[in-house]
Amino acid sequence: MDELQSLAHGFAVALSLKNIALMFVGVVLGVIIGVLPGLGGANGVAILLPLTFGMAQLPGGTTSAIILLSCIYWGALFGGAITSILFNIPGEPWSVATTFDGYPLAQKGRAGEALAAAFTSSFVGAFVAVIVITFLSPVVAKFALEFGPPEFFSVYLLTFCAFIGMSKEPPFKTLASMMLGFALAAVGTDPVTGTLRLTFGSMHLLTGFDFLVAVIGLFGIGEILLTLEEGLAFKGTSAKLNLKVVIETWKELPKYWLTSIRSSAVGCFMGIVPGGATPASFMSYGVARRFSPDGDKFGTGMVEGVVAPETAAHAAGTSALLPMITLGVPGSPTAAVLLGGLLIWGLQPGPLLFIEQKDFVWGLIASMYLGNIAGLIVVLTCVPLFAAILRVPFSVIAPVILVICAIGAYTVHNAMFDVWMMVVFGVLGYLFKKLQYPLAPLVLAIVLGDRAESSFRQAMLMSQGEVSVFFSNTLVGSITTLALVLLAWPLVTWAVKRVRGD
């Protein structure tokens, strides 16, 4: 039980007064970010990341910094449920499925019940995922220590093929969007030889495109533009959440234990395999509807219909950090931003982290337990406060959010060019969202592009240019094969449909 010992050590790191204060600050900020349109987990963390540069310089500072940022992430996950249930506006893509039953419940005057159920099941989902991370990540990290460049490239390949195989969007749009990310990542200095490429003589492009700027533009500005189409006013129901409602709901929730287990399992799986929280929440909602005795009443305001997607979304959102810390391959855009943070602070994400940065890793894992407890406390007690934010008129909140995004983009490199790029990425994000080009693979490709390329080229150097190196042993061979199967998956489903004559 090495893990428990390490975890205890992690708690000792995380349980300082400063870190606990940071957890609460992070969760509150995160919920606000999750509630506001145009700010979400990924770009909220991206905007606040530059503020941690100074913090990370202090001894033990990287742990405090990751605690702050990961708690913003937990907060954002919780926050998404508030807007879905009260306003029928999913604050985050993974809360879309929560609106199906959450908003009808709120319309019936049972908003408090829906919120309590959502928060509690979010907590349960996250908790299960953290337990999985605690026990699985040391195993994965140990395993990954043996990895060489071909293995790492095959893992990257698997990540990106999974996007094509599992996304709801048309496969060639996913591919185009992903490759655009790789192309943007390639701009600037070649990581291997140091030659400049794709800069076309521009000074600004020497350092390449920063993914933080891309995330702020794509998710922040793009989201605001999309929200605008819906008009300027939000109409919502009011929330009354008191202790009595919470306890009543808690008495009811154990009935749905099977749904919770199923949803947690779906969520953890989808989070670790880079499917992400959004498909996990939909899948879990669908599964719950099929298996529930009240399945046909789903969509009219069933508590179970809130429990299922929320549990899965949080389980997926949390377990997305597992491949991030063990392999350096993030499972979601927000995990990608956190990975970028690690790189900026001078930490090398990957299996060595578990050996060289024990304090950091176990402090982070312990903070996941504590952060989610902090999150649950904050959201259960402060819902009316957060709901009030959405009552601030859009003509006030939209420019303020834009200003925050601009400041965030500027502080990445203290460069004006980044602010302009943010606007360009904003338009791109708006167009892509409307035309079903997925944004997550684009962001992941910008983050991982250089690393994927380096591992590919190193692998090719090792093998003298033989592609067969990716099948040279059972491990790398099976990962590559799995990747190719996922890549071909859309083709298979298309063929099956054709044969059946649908």
Add this chain to the structure above:
Amino acid sequence: MSQGPQDRPAFGLKSAEIGVALAFFALGALVVYDSARLGAKWAEDGPQTGYFPFYIGLIICVSAVLNLVRGLRMRPERDIGFVEVGQLKLVLSVLIPAAIYAAAIGWIGIYVASALFIGFFMRWLGKYAWWKVALVGIGNSVFFFLVFEGWFRIPLPKGPLEALLGLN
């Protein structure tokens, strides 16, 4: 049922799909061109600088063509509006000021630009009283000034006003 002028689609979905696919193709071609210029072959010491991006560009071009074909073959009944005139007006009413705002930061500093931007929005779209406009606009900038310059010690771009007040 007749459609109001605000509900009329400004762009069709089909033209938007085609436009974006063409833009992707152009970008892919650009990447291929520059990578080929740098050398995308296999040298004695391994893959050249352009090797990886060359294939990335190529895949962009191929998927752009496939998306283009998909867009062209779109059935007319699926070619619903990409964006309605009224929606486009709202989107542009944010996008254009935001672009001007981003450009203005370089000249007048982020604090003054932000105050003007928020003020413009509240007055123009929200029709707020001037005192409220001034309060939120200036208050927001003062708040961010204190947070960034004071607390985090991260200097943000400043302009003539800050120089006048001796805040640089």
